[in-house]
Amino acid sequence: MSKFLNLVAGTALASTLIAAPALAEKYGLGRPATADEIAAWDLDVAPDGTGLPVGSGDVFTGEEVFADNCAICHGDFAEGVDNWPKLAGGADTLDHEDPLKTVGSYWPYLSTTWDYVNRSMPFGAAQTLSPDDVYAIVAYILYSNDLVDDEFVLSNENFLDVEMPNAGGFIIDDRETSEAHFWTDAPCMENCKDSVEITMRALVLDVTPEEEGAAEAKVEETAAEPVEEAKVEEPAAEPAAEPVVELAALDPEMVKKGEKVFKKCKSCHQVGDSAKNKTGPILNGIVGASAGAVDGFKYSKPMKAAASGGLVWSEDELSAFLSRPKKYMKGTKMSFSGLKKETDIEAVITYLKSY
């Protein structure tokens, strides 16, 4: 739902700005934003078309612009590459267990597509498209979803004529009234339970398995002893599990922090036993390893050249690469702007060392 949040946040900000002049006077701080400043920032396009600039674009142009700017991640036909989002398909899957929610199958308003593309895409180069290009791209996304034919031209004038298949699929959230009778603030005062007992524990149920082996050992342990006792003893008695011993040389705080930073890499890279090459290569054992050496991964030319030049991913080289990939290596395939904070770089390297 992030696209809807975008719109809501934009609206909230707009009202803050409108209120700002009064506050500025009250506190004697700053100055009111000028109309131009607000206009540059105020990009919202609403479901009724409010905010759409004048312009138009056809499916053919859209196909070209899409191929140049979007297809590398979203596929030539908006069908998605690897784990990048699919923008087309999924018609009639919304009642499936694993529905495919795309612009065509799920989004109720075309304005969201226009706004989203105009505001935030291409990923990493947001707000570089002209309004006509955005109209053309949106026309092409509609075409990829079989919602218009290849002659179609989208403009601010016919924008509201496009019917989105799932337009009727959303309802106003009325739980505040329709479900109000389920909610009560009064605490239980009579015939309540005397005491609350723990009858089963998530760990025993294996709801949150930590590591294979460890969970099994615990099940045996708890089966042999009454649950209460096990509860008291477990944390102290627990010997450090194997991987923890391996990591002992690394600062566990840094590994943890690095795991968080690695979320930025996860859309392209995997680590661990079952890791596979994705958009980027597997990163197991990468710290201290030769560059460009992961089996079966198609590296860019500059990465191959660096590899045959003997580049080794020492911590220094890695940190230079991760801070500005494209600057460090002109023409690298890694479409990532870089990590700004030294500590993030240090942390992610520590994390990678643990694999």
Ligand code: HEC
């Ligand atoms: C480098 C990869 C990349 C490129 C290039 C790119 N996108 Fe995206 N796109 C993403 C990612 C990642 C998301 C999901 C972002 C999120 O959920 O916060 C996304 C999300 C979207 C979505 C919303 C999908 C959904 O169902 O939530 C649309 C629409 C979209 N992109 C359109 C475009 C268009 C149009 C272009 C070209 C002008 C483009 N993208 C270029 C990576 C990319």
Ligand code: HEC
């Ligand atoms: C948008 C996808 C993407 C993201 C995000 C990304 N990478 Fe990459 N990464 C790649 C690609 C593609 C390559 C191969 C580069 C080449 O061949 O030029 C690569 C290469 C690398 C290499 C060199 C691997 C080797 O075998 O020599 C390292 C190290 C690396 N990435 C680390 C990271 C880290 C750490 C992050 C997160 C901070 C990250 N990458 C984020 C796509 C990505």
